[in-house]
Amino acid sequence: MKKTEWFKDWFDTKYYHILYQDRNYDEAQMFMQHLISFLKLEKNSKILDLPCGRGRHSVFLSQLGYQVVGADLSENNITFAKQFESENLQFKVHDMRNPFQTKFDAIFNLFTSFGYFNDDETNIQVLQNLKDGLKENGVLVIDFMNVNFVKKSIVSEEIITKNDIDFHISREVDGNAIVKNIRFFADGREHFYTENIKFLPLETLKKYFRAVGLKLKHTFGSYLLDDFNIDNSSRLILILE
Ligand SMILES: C[S@@+](CC[C@H](N)C(=O)[O-])C[C@H]1O[C@@H](n2cnc3c(N)ncnc32)[C@H](O)[C@@H]1O
Numbered sequence: 296m297k298k299t300e301w302f303k304d305w306f307d308t309k310y311y312h313i314l315y316q317d318r319n320y321d322e323a324q325m326f327m328q329h330l331i332s333f334l335k336l337e338k339n340s341k342i343l344d345l346p347c348g349r350g351r352h353s354v355f356l357s358q359l360g361y362q363v364v365g366a367d368l369s370e371n372n373i374t375f376a377k378q379f380e381s382e383n384l385q386f387k388v389h390d391m392r393n394p395f396q397t398k399f400d401a402i403f404n405l406f407t408s409f410g411y412f413n414d415d416e417t418n419i420q421v422l423q424n425l426k427d428g429l430k431e432n433g434v435l436v437i438d439f440m441n442v443n444f445v446k447k448s449i450v451s452e453e454i455i456t457k458n459d460i461d462f463h464i465s466r467e468v469d470g471n472a473i474v475k476n477i478r479f480f481a482d483g484r485e486h487f488y489t490e491n492i493k494f495l496p497l498e499t500l501k502k503y504f505r506a507v508g509l510k511l512k513h514t515f516g517s518y519l520l521d522d523f524n525i526d527n528s529s530r531l532i533l534i535l536e
Contacts, residue, residue: 301411301488301489301490301491302368302411302490303368303369304488305477305488305489305490306348306367306368306369306372307368307369307370307371307372308371308486308488309371310460310479310481310486310488311488312349313457313458313460314455314457314460314462314477316457316458318351320351322518323351323352323355323405323406324355325518325519326405326438326518327352327355327356327359329518329519329520330403330436330520331356331359333513333520333534334401334434334436334534336361336400336401336434337400338359338360338361339360339361339362340361340362340400340401341361341362341363341364341397341398341399341400341401341430342356342361342362342363342364342399342400342401342402342403343363343364343365343366343395343397343399343401343402343403343428344356344363344364344365344366344403344405345365345366345367345389345391345395345402345403345404345408345425345428346366346367346368346369346391346404346408347365347366347367347372347376347386348367348369348372348376348406349372349375349376350365350372350375350376350379350386352365352403352405353365353376353379353384353386354376354379354384357379357381357383357384360383361383362383363383363384363385364384364385364386364387364397364399365384365385365386365387366386366387366388366389366391366395367386367388367389368388368389368390368391369388370388373386373387373388391404391408391421391424391425392412392417392420392421392424393424394424394427394428395424395427395428397428398428398429398430398433399428399429399430399433400429400430400433400434401429401433401434401435401436402425402428402429402433402434402435402436403436403438404425404435404436404437404438405436405438406438407438407439407440407492408438409421409437409439409495410439410492410493410495411491411492411493412493413471413472413491413493415503418493418495418503419503419506419507422503422504422506422507422509423507426507426508426509429536432536433536434512434534434535434536435509435534435535435536436532436533436534436535437500437532437533437535438530438531438532438533439495439500439530439531439532439533440473440492440529440530440531441516441523441525441528441529441530441531442468442473442494442495442496442531443496443525443526444525444526444527444528444529445468445473446468446473446494447526449466449467449468449473450466451465451466451467452464452465452466460479460480460481461479461480462477462478462479463477463478463479464476464477464478468494469494470494471493471494472491472492472493472494473490473491473492473493473494474489474490474491474492475489475490475491476488476489477489477490497514497523497525497531500531500533504535509535509536510535510536511533511534511535512534512535512536513533513534514531514532514533514534515530515532515534516528516529516530516531516532517529517530517532518530518532520532
């Protein structure tokens, strides 16, 4: 497994969805409602949810009446999400390192779906692609973690049991990355996966935004859109144009 391509392997497995099966759908929908009312997005707006995972935000946004495309690198995620397709909701396999061909009124990059690449160039290329996918006056939303808060509150070792699988999780943070190692025994063998998110404080992200000409308009610290506080906020939610 190539270290830099950890995101191709782990998210595409059934085990990822077993481990995170309690992901909070109500919270995701509540966040979308707050965001939509803050952005005042018109009903027929085109929204790209990239990456969309199995489509939890995309499905809800389509139910609110938006024209939604959900895109993700994981073929398994997209195959799963396609069961929800409708007149105003489509899913596609897409690598965010490549430009998207259509333009959107809004692009949502949600739930720590940024900073997957070790090198600044690739992360900046992703931002360039997101920017290029926006119509004039389009808005980009990035829902990232507050790395300063994560560093303070990290649980270095734990075992989480789901569907009779003991997931042994270890976490570490250094100045370059937030790394989660996941080890478990299932289906007759041992598995080992890694999540490796670049350590990106707001100041570094601002440099990225400047590099591609994105303007940071608002910064929030929670799914309720509370003000961002570098010490206490768990999320770093960025509204860009
Ligand atoms: C943490 S999940 C979040 C998914 C979704 N936004 C949600 O909240 O459920 C990250 C997603 O990024 C996708 N992903 C990883 N690398 C990608 C890439 N290079 N291009 C597009 N999607 C990617 C994974 O397959 C995974 O579904």
